Amino acid sequence: MKKTAHIISHTHWDREWYLPYETHHMMLIKTMDTLLDTFENDPEFKYYHLDGQTVLLEDYLEVRPERKELLEKVIKEGRLNIGPWYVLQDEFLTSSESNVRNLQYGHRDANKYGVNACKIGYFPDSFGNMGQAPQILKQAGIDTAAFGRGVKPTGFNNEVSADDKFESPYSEMYWESPDGSKILGILFANWYCNGMEVPADEKDAKVYWDKRIDDATKFASCDQLLFMNGCDHQPIQTDLSQAIKVANNIYRDIEFIHSNFEDYVKTLKEKMPKDLQVIKGELRSQQTDGWYTLVNTASARIYLKQWNQLCQTLFEKVAEPIATMASNFGYKYPHHLFEYGWKSLVKNHPHDSICGCSVDEVHREMVARFDKAKDVAKYIINESLEYITNKINTDKFKHLGEDVYPFVIVNTSGYNRCSIVDTEIDIARKYFREGHPNLIAKEMKKIQLPKYKVVDINGNKIDAKIIDMGIRFGYDLPDDKFRQPYYARYIKVELETNDIKSFGWDTYSLVEDKENSILESKASLINNNILENENIRVEIKENGSVNLLDKSTGKTFKDLCIYENSGDIGNEYIYMKPIGEIPITTKNLKANIEIKEDLEYKAVIEITHKWDIPKSANELLQEEIEEVLEFKHRKSQRLEETVEMEIKTTLILERKGKGLKIVSEFNNICKDHRMRMLFSTDIESNVHYADSIFEVAKRSNSVDKAWQNPSNCQHQHAFVNIHDDDYGLTIANKGLNEYEILNDGRNTIAVTLIRSVSELGDWGVFETPEAQCLGNHKAEIEVIPHGKNLYESYKEAHIFQIPMITKQMSIQNEELGSENGLLALDGYGIMCSTLKLDDKKGNKILRVYNVSDKSTELDINICKFKGDKYISNILEEQTQNNIDNKVNLRQSEILTIGIGK
Template sequence: MEKKKHIHIISHTHWDREWYLPYEKHHVLLVKLVDQLLETLDRDEHFRSFHLDGQTIILDDYLQVRPEMREKLQKYIKDGRIQIGPWYILQDEFLTSSEANIRNLQYGMKDALQWGGISKVGYFPDSFGNMGQAPQILKQAGIEAAVFGRGVKPTGFNNMVSDVDMYESPYSEMFWRSPDGSAVLGVLFANWYCNGIEIPADKEEAAVYWEQKIAALEKYASTNHHLMMNGCDHQPIQTNLSKAIQTAEQLYPDIQFVHSNFNDYLAELMTTLPKDLKYIDGELRSQQTDGWGTLVNTASARIYLKQMNQRGQVLLEKVAEPLATFAYMTGEEYPHHLFTYAWKTLMQNHPHDSICGCSVDEVHREMETRFEKSKHVAEMIVDEKLTQISDKIDTTGFAPFGAEAVPFTVFNTTGWERTGVVSVTVDVKSEYFSEGVNKEALKSFPLNDREIVDQDGNVIPFTMEDLGIAFDYDLPNDRFRQPYMARRVQLSFEAHAVPALGYKTYAFVKKETTLPETESLIVNDREAENEWLHVKIEENGSLTVTDKTMNRTFTDLLIYEDSGDIGNEYMYKQPDGEENLTTKNSKAKVHILKDTPFEAAFEIIHEWELPRGANELLAQEQKEVIPFMNRIAQRVEETVPFKIKTVLTIEKNSKGITVSTTFNNQAKDHRLRALFPTDVETSVHYADSIFEIAKRNNVPADEWTNPSNCQHQQAFVSVCNQSEGLTIANLGLNEYEVLQDGRNTIALTLLRAVGELGDWGYFPTPEAQCLGEHTVTFRIYPHTGDCIETNAYQDAYQFQIPWVAKQTGIHEGTLPTVHSFIEWNAEHLSLSSVKVAEGSGDIMVRWFNTANQEDQLTIHSCGREQCYRSNVIEENVEMLPLNENGNWQAPVQPYEIITVGLERKEYHQ
């Protein structure tokens, strides 16, 4: 090993776009910073390099104000003096979806290459924990190393790093390995990403500075190549750095000081690594720390933002992109430009201080606008593509039902065949203003003589809500807007066996048959059942659920729990000595909401009282910046009403129970959870994470002292063993805890209300108290065996994705009434995305293997000419062979993320 020390000084600024200041105030500071950077690069040829925080959005933000500086920026990026990428933004990995993480990398790398250079390092300086599949994602993108600040060493507020030996690795360098076995070099900011901040140019000051810094570097470094990060949060450029480096060289002639960048530093580091570097596996969540600095409770700060994000992500990646791909397969244009705009607008809400809900109120108000903007673009794409596809479906089979027949198509954009209750809004009669509107005729249009039929003429049980007459309009591509009035109804029915990545067409027609009487799912005023489940609502509103397939009963499900919270947006802290409040001993009102052949619903009402908030001591402790762990405030005795309305829904052919809970929160400083005792004997549980179903311990490590052990989730959490289990799916509820109560209870956080940002000062956030009306939705799914082998996860993933439908007319077409655009099968793969690559025009389909065993992916060729294995940045890696049946096959390794490119000349526009 080379004995001479090399200290690599990387100048940077960690740039939170918004945090303790609103975006535009940070924006002004950013413009000043980049101006100063360019001036320094112009003036000082020895200022060799600056790392622009790994996110290309900084360039867009700067050029909004300084467009005239584009050429100069481009020059310094091409010269390597400004290092950019590989991300578009520095995201929170656990609170953004799998595909959002991929899009972030795709757009960031594309932007960086267009600018003329890329910093090829997985840059995670301040992520609040790191996803386990990051090494696999990075390797597929051609990136061999990652640097990160959290996950394997205690790191707290205000960039405070505990001076303890690192638990997972003795060195700041290690190999980080994904569940599939992919590994990259991992470099921990053992002394944080500001360990080289403000290097003195004065010789005496520098001597003291370097004596401390070199000792700190040597404590954890495995080689003689040491990393000094010259910058910090919103840190201005050190304009005299060249002089400071000269001073250091004079003081330490035996040390080589290099004004470096990550590409050069990592290249040299990799040639000197020792053979005893440790491997760390999977998620980096600081689980071997005391648990007080994980910042995990950002998963429940401002839950309304998480719900908006979940809806926005799903609409783009699970609805709009697949529909646009289906339309593309029929010859329509794929709107790459609109997707880029919608994705980038959405991802502007994905930085850790934004989506985590740990900023000042102004930041999160602006986020709501961005969510709406992205959603509106996605909705326009969805509507256009639904129309384009529906117009190509041959619906002439419904012509015998008469001119008043109203065909409509139900789309399933999930990866598996789907059965479920669908609500569709259709216009049974329309009259355009240009042709004259007879409102009375529309109002009196008969509706009771109608029924729903499928493509084979089978009559489908349904319910109808008359929406009366409605104003609407068309926006044709070739003429002025066309307003009209319509008689509108909402139809609800069970769509059965709609093919994966496809659709099924129905029609609302004149009645020809009379359906026989069908049995209700209702047993009595508190019980319902279908083929698989029996549900009883107890006096206190909790559920007793029996899985009839294994004769296993779960009790005390859906008890609500409330506790005080004197923490902040980052971390939950219950007042000392407080006992939780629950609805266990309450009495709930119950009544039947729906009783149809295909669906039963109950409303459960709890009239509850909660403490109004914390006492005045909390405000004093906050203003005095008392660390949240040391606070002694309590909740007041005065209470406010807290009414909970719970709607419980059971469908005829569903193995799950859907719950929608509504409440008007007028209490402060508290946390509301729903409890699901599993009584399943196991020491581990499973949570949906980024491209994996992560296996986690129920009991934390010995170092853990925090009474709370909350965790992140995406679609679901599951407690199970080989014979039984309970899975709780959610829509935008990213925090859960498996309680150490002897029952392995799943606690799902529904609301957390706090009044300050936290971290390094006093920043009041009254809007984080989340006062007002809230509705949260989740799903209870009992099952035999573990969640993977029994496919419980399929239900949880489908639960995330809304049904979409489109009314059409009677017309000829090239598409059949029932169709799947892409047919595939594999035992343990989960579909992640279907989209079109912008560069090649090929269709890209991505899955991930949920199991620890090899799987076989089969894709039905359906006349396509080429199929190849790709990667996360949509490159052609290798062609796939056809099997004896003329279909493509690809072996998929345990936990592998696999992307396949489908090529056909007809797709290319």
């Protein structure tokens, strides 16, 4: 039977990597110019796959707008295939909603050219693939994915053993999400360059194709062979048409065609066997030797991951919900601003960008992009908040006197929550138009402040810390006149809120405290080195470690918060401990322990370690890098010379807190090392659970029999958890994406705080001194114990990442109540992903997902948004009409609910 060789032309285009963005950008212009010229000059050059990412169209037209008409022409003719993504993201280091926005903007960009996005879930070079990808893609009408990493076929005899349930004998297989969604998966078993630079000379072509046909046949499930004509930043092969003719002349039993993914997949489905292997869930290369999973990109340049967590949270958990809430009262939802802001952020999500595995110039530009995205999100938040606060009734505070300063606190999470919140109150303001700035400043400073207190809308006093912040310059930017500068006197207020409803708000006021009551002894959460509230008891040991008692279960967790330090002679991709080195810890190091705050609602203790750490690796490491010696074969060690690193660890226990909050701050003055915080669980379990994309992934604590790497680090988002039938421990974080379950007999959770290396580490010598991450760093963690209801700890971990937002108001008699909750959700194992508006009809969009291992029911028990509810897919296209307030979700299902206008 005659075989078909499908040759798909492409280039895998990293927007930035071993060269800065603009250098790659200029190369892209040249490549795209050549491509369009080739389309014009050679009608036999039929198709080109534009790497699955539409951002390249924007990049090209930014420099070559005059070629837009020709670009549109070849797209509409179906010759240039675009989408389905906006960028080729790293899936594990970008949030659930970021992955969705990436898919949505890729589809919308394709639609702008009058075509549908290419319906191939394209992951050519992702460093592992998310377990929910089949469900996400299937909801977007995509039933096939092509990927380069994460699963390894057993190889050359087309055989697979019964034990290898995650592997496939072929490059074609079925890929199934935890919810049961299944799609066709195509592995680039011979990589996505197995058809690059095809010779047009007959003699060379025979040698070339003999090997490549043999290699492809070893993995193919049928007579349809895939050859990817391109590679990283590969120039266009302008003589490909001639090369294909030569190949067809040589081989009479093979038909060589210039193909595209749509045609290839259609024919493949007709010819492939029906009993392909089914691979399930995450594809993380766990059935390999463990050296090239590239998971340690999760700890390369951690500052980027922290920036990303901040920006993602601001968009999907604050800006979109608050703008949606405001839209319910007439605010015009700024779709254009969201698209600009999201795209600015998502441009930092390609795998060589967010993974921190590029040259220093790339990551400097990323910080500027993060700053840009953050400012867009904050602008939308402020505009939306201003709109809502102008409609909230604060008239009830009027009877409290003349000096009354109301403010609102808004909860944009999908969960009811109480929290400790900071806000600033402007108690006096004078504009420059009213006098000379110097005189105004002096006048503001002389204001005599009374004693203040904070009250809620019912006049109840709220425990708070009130600090005079002095004067500060500020300015208004009115819509109808020039900027208005002023000086104002500020009071900083920190308070413990009441329970604020999900997607809701509550109002408070700063007022003069005229009571002169006898000072009562206050309740304290501190007793020497013990912090205690109604939920947990925390004992701080002499070495700065923590023993934590969960009062609900009686379980005590010992030896928490110990620091570990080890050398790292690897690179941005891969951690490598020097051979024979034993990591050092603070277990036997005496710490200084100091009470910093002892308030009714909060206790703060600061722990200081002064720790002698090896200064760097020895000189041999530089020689090994310059010789491009693979990390596994390096002999370098750390210097005996040490430097003293001071680490400040702040422990915070809130009166109503369910966990212990931790802030670690240090000035990194060492090189070539990794520092982690350790949390011993002493829980007997062979598995653990990590927050991932639309799921809490269940992962084994042990490695595959083929595993050789001494390290088994893995990805997380908001938390990692270990539990048994009775109790467990959840370690939440903000932007710390790497953890490891140690094989130490205690199931210790190790969370990476910093990793310092000096080279990119792929195919040549690319030194990256800024990847040493010298300077000041800050890491935030929450330790959350739990009993049988582990999902409450998962919610707490998500809440830990989401800030409350506040705004000062005036006394006003307006239409909205002083407290409110617009949408309340309930359901076992249900997590809230986001609340937003769709950009086509302006309907409200609520997305949730089920992290439990069984079907569950979502109950929308409060909904103050008007309109009929319906089910939509991940692209926010309606799929099911009117539903009621209770909806069933199957195990691990992602559910999007629309609410009409």
